[in-house]
Structure formats: structure tokens, C-alpha cells
Amino acid sequence: MASNPRRVPPWIVLAILTATASTSIAPAAADEASGELAEQIDQVFARFDKPDSPGCAVAVMRQGQVIHKRGYGIANLDYGILIASDSVFYLASVSKQFTAACIALLVQEGKLSLDDPLSKFFPEFPEYDGGPITVRHLVHHTSGLRDYLTLMSLGRRRFEDVTSVDEVLELITRHQELNFAPGEKYLYSNSGYFLLSEIVRRAAGKSMREYAREKIFEPLGMKNTRFHDDRSEIVKNRVISYMPQGDGYQISYLANFDQVGSGGLLSTVDDLVLWVRNFESNQIGGDGFLPLMKTRGKLNDGSELDYAFGLSHGQYKGLTTLGHGGAMMGFRTHLVGFPDQRAAVIVLANLGTANPAELAEQVADVVLAEAIGESLKRYAGRYTSDELDVTYEIAAEGTDLVLKHTREVPGKLAPLDDAHAFSLPGTGIELHFTADDAGQITACRVGSGRAQNIRFAKDDVSP
Known part of the structure; x- marks a missing residue:
């Protein structure tokens, strides 16, 4: 895409003209197609494009090229910092595809098998009726393990408190029964992906943060992406999330929650564009990596699932899609690709009432109008x-x-x-x-x- 001047919304110009000398206002983020297309996308996010509202960072790709990229709204209401394409969001469950990618890479390296039983890595796990849980079950949400976030809530544990990896492991392994026999059903489980992060640690001999940095983020140039496993760490350009309260907003941010695997990835739309491009360039992982990432799970009866390696196969108005969403604290995230059109829409929001999947679909209606019309x-x-x-x-x-x-x-x-x-x-x-x-x-x-x-x-x- 050709380089375009950064467009500044009118309210930002007004704020700059009227600000006192002590006011610090960050530059607006905009890297977008000019003309009617950009205006139509801007209209989708117009309700966030205000000086007193949380909002979204957005990147849109078509035919493999970025055609629109900018921020709408405020990353930090305390300081009036604008959302930009390099604003660092908590991705919630969009993180799962990166956890699964680490597993896929370790499979290719021969350091684990998808059919390895859980007991190979966690001897402390009980033996369950119905057979052993395997790595494959964890990847595709067919393990039957009870969800640890739900267990924390039912057990009246405060997410604001510091919780160690060992404490989460102990919480999961304390349960002697499963929701169902392994492979019998699909039921989304954050426990499975938390355990996958620990399997990466035990198979690779290093934390998933280190392994992903070495094998994924550095090779792709994703310099502002990391698994956030250190709650004391300073993160430049970190976004704070919010929930509505009365006529305004309240902070919804768990500074002490630093578990990874099921979530925990920090990233930007700039970096996620590089990740999406890897699904064409195949820069990491070799020939078998992408087919494995797209491999659907299967149940014991042979039924095929939509869920692959942290990615869900789907359709939107007849177009094939591959993506995932996320929600944690006030963060709402969505990354969806349209492989046949070499297109993708990434929406990262810091407002708990935002619906990024719906927003992404509205953007798709704009940028893929011709393809959707033909499909319908x-x-x-x-x-x-x-x-x-x-x-x-x-x-x-x-x-x-x-x-x-x-x-x-x-x-x-x-x-x-x-x-x-x-x-x-x-x-x-x-x-x-x-x-x-x-x-x-x-x-x-x-x-x-x-x-x-x-x-x-x-x-x-x-x-």
C-alpha cells in the first residue's frame, strides 16, 4: 500500500487548538486508503472516534495488502492518549492461535507428539475414566477438563489477586472428574490452553514467552508482541480497558493476572498484520506448519469440528473465514481472515460493550462487497x-x-x-x-x- 498522510479527526484538531501548554496529546494514528472506502470504514467506528471514549485499533487487508489502518478513541482516559496502530492491547483468546502455533512448531521439531498423553508432562494429573487426555484433545477443546477461569469464579477467587502457575495447576488437578470422556464432545476450555503453555515450557525447556519470541515474533518482526507472564513489567504504549459506568466509564483492568496460554498475549494491529501475512508467505514453520494450524479437530465418532489450532473455520455470507475472537476484562478482540480473497480484518477494542466480530463483519461488507454479492x-x-x-x-x-x-x-x-x-x-x-x-x-x-x-x-x- 502506498504511504498516505496521517489523517487527524476534527475533534483532535480542536483539542490541539484549545489545549493548555500542560496538556499532552499523542498524534492520531491513521494509515488508510483515501476516498469513499476510508470514509465508509470510518463510519463503522464513528461512535468510538471521540476524545472521551475508549475505542478500537483497526487494520484491514485485501489482496494481501493493508488498505486501512488507524485508531479510533482513547487508549488511556487518565492521560488522553489516543489509540494508534502501535497501541498494545491484551488480546484475550486471540492469543490461543499463538499458543497452538508453539505446539505445532514443537511437533515439527520432534519434541512432542499430538498423541502424547497429559501424564507425560504432568504426572500429578489423576487418571480419568474414559481414557487418557492427549495434547490433541487440549488443542481442539475435546479434553473434558473443567475450565479453570470458571472454577476460579465458582470458588469465589478474586481475579485481582496474584495467582501463580502452580496454584492454577493445583486447581485443575484437584478435580477427579471430567465434563465428559476425552474426545467425546467439544467444549471450549481455557484449562486446555493454559496447560498447553506449560507443555511448551516442559518440552522446549524454556517459557512459552521465550519460545514464541524466538520462533515466531522475532522472525516475523513482531517487535511489540509478547506473552505477558510478568505482572511487574513495564509495557510501552499499553492500552487500559474500560466498562461503562453511568454517563462515563470505569477501569476494567487486572494488573495482577499474568497467566498465559488461554490468553495473555500483548500485541498491536501493526504486528498482527505481519502474523496474517505469514499465512501466505509461510515464513516460519516450513511446509507442514500452516496445514497443521488449519487442521480441524475430530471427535471419537469421527465428527469433524470447526475448531483447528486456536482458529475456527467458518463462513460469512458464503465466504470462507478463519479466525478467533477474545474477551477479558474490558478488552474485546477479533481477527478474521478471508483466505479466498486474501483479506483480513483485525479489530482490537478496549471497551467491554464493543462487539469486534460484528464490527469486523461490517467492515467486510464494505471492502469485500463485490465478493459477498457474488457469493449471495x-x-x-x-x-x-x-x-x-x-x-x-x-x-x-x-x-x-x-x-x-x-x-x-x-x-x-x-x-x-x-x-x-x-x-x-x-x-x-x-x-x-x-x-x-x-x-x-x-x-x-x-x-x-x-x-x-x-x-x-x-x-x-x-x-
Whole structure:
């Protein structure tokens, strides 16, 4: 992307002109495409772009290039420091893909196997009914281990207090039962990824912070990224997070919480762009690294999961996605890639009421409008149910699918996490489309409340 002048929002100009000599205002962050595209993205984040509000750092990539990158709002309300592309956020569960990446690299180095039992690294763990827990189970959230953050909450432990690695290990190993037998189900567990960080330490002979710095962050040039395992450490450009309180905000920040693996990564949108680019350049890990990172988990019955190595496979309006979100304290984070379009949207927020996944989708509607419009056309058509004796018309209008019915006002359909699935907001109606082996949509099943799986055949399927 060509270098563009940094644009300064009008309220910042006003603040500079009216500030006293003792006021320190950081420069605004903006590295963005000019013209209508930038204005449309700015509009998505307009409610954060104020001198008294927490906000977001955003990076947008298309065809492998950064086309928009800037900050909106305030990183630290005490000092009026603006959010910039080098502002350092706590990533929460977006960290998991980096924990999983360390495991993948150790597998390639021959220092561990995904089928190694937990007892190889943690002899203190009890033997569970249903068989041994393996590294693979931890990666894909199929271990059955109870979530340590939930256990801390149920046990009325204060997250504000200092908690050591040994104390968390003792909390997890004290439980003699699992939620289910290993591999039987998928249930998201922070315990699994906390344990993965300790497996890295024991297999590599160094902390995950050191291993990730050596194997991932330094090779990729991610100079402002680290696993934050030292609560006393000074972090330049650190962002503070907030929750709403009355007409303003209150600090929501756990300075003493320094467990890593399930979370704990500090980073910037500048650095995360470099990480996304590695999914094309394959700069680290060799030929087997990226395929392993994208490998979906499987249950004992052979069912395939959407969850891979700290990344979830999904779809948005028919486009293939790969990403992860996070939430901890007042931080809300989301990184989503669109591999077929060589695109990505990164949103890091420091306000607990922000919804970065939704914001990222709104940005995708702007920058991938053409691709989304083409993708939605395959769903468009007339669908008839013999059981209900009714026909629905579904139209592709820009970046939206619209459900039309002769007795109802047309309604925009909202994409669901499942592939080829949409809902009609506020009604409880869901539509799950069926695709043939060639990807052509041939039917859909409609459900609402106590009436489910009603089949609608598409009238105009090409032979």
C-alpha cells in the first residue's frame, strides 16, 4: 500500500487548538486508503472516534495488502492518549492461535507428539475414566477438563489477586472428574490452553514467552508482541480497558493476572498484520506448519469440528473465514481472515460493550462487497415447501440476503456461524441451506421454535 498522510479527526484538531501548554496529546494514528472506502470504514467506528471514549485499533487487508489502518478513541482516559496502530492491547483468546502455533512448531521439531498423553508432562494429573487426555484433545477443546477461569469464579477467587502457575495447576488437578470422556464432545476450555503453555515450557525447556519470541515474533518482526507472564513489567504504549459506568466509564483492568496460554498475549494491529501475512508467505514453520494450524479437530465418532489450532473455520455470507475472537476484562478482540480473497480484518477494542466480530463483519461488507454479492447470488431464488404449501422468495440485494413472503414485510437475513445458515432477526426463524458437491444450493430447511427441519426445495436449480 502506498504511504498516505496521517489523517487527524476534527475533534483532535480542536483539542490541539484549545489545549493548555500542560496538556499532552499523542498524534492520531491513521494509515488508510483515501476516498469513499476510508470514509465508509470510518463510519463503522464513528461512535468510538471521540476524545472521551475508549475505542478500537483497526487494520484491514485485501489482496494481501493493508488498505486501512488507524485508531479510533482513547487508549488511556487518565492521560488522553489516543489509540494508534502501535497501541498494545491484551488480546484475550486471540492469543490461543499463538499458543497452538508453539505446539505445532514443537511437533515439527520432534519434541512432542499430538498423541502424547497429559501424564507425560504432568504426572500429578489423576487418571480419568474414559481414557487418557492427549495434547490433541487440549488443542481442539475435546479434553473434558473443567475450565479453570470458571472454577476460579465458582470458588469465589478474586481475579485481582496474584495467582501463580502452580496454584492454577493445583486447581485443575484437584478435580477427579471430567465434563465428559476425552474426545467425546467439544467444549471450549481455557484449562486446555493454559496447560498447553506449560507443555511448551516442559518440552522446549524454556517459557512459552521465550519460545514464541524466538520462533515466531522475532522472525516475523513482531517487535511489540509478547506473552505477558510478568505482572511487574513495564509495557510501552499499553492500552487500559474500560466498562461503562453511568454517563462515563470505569477501569476494567487486572494488573495482577499474568497467566498465559488461554490468553495473555500483548500485541498491536501493526504486528498482527505481519502474523496474517505469514499465512501466505509461510515464513516460519516450513511446509507442514500452516496445514497443521488449519487442521480441524475430530471427535471419537469421527465428527469433524470447526475448531483447528486456536482458529475456527467458518463462513460469512458464503465466504470462507478463519479466525478467533477474545474477551477479558474490558478488552474485546477479533481477527478474521478471508483466505479466498486474501483479506483480513483485525479489530482490537478496549471497551467491554464493543462487539469486534460484528464490527469486523461490517467492515467486510464494505471492502469485500463485490465478493459477498457474488457469493449471495447462489442462495437467491424461489423455495417451495409442499408440507406448508408455501413459497418463499430469497433475493440477493448488495451484501444482504432478503427473505420475501407475500404476507410479510421483507426481512434481511443475518448470517449464523454454521455454514450456509441464516436467521431472520427477531423472529426465531432459521434457514439452513443445502449445497451439493459442486457447491450449488439445492434446498433449505426452515425451523422456528417447536417446528424444525421443514424442507423447502429450490425451484430453479440448474441441471
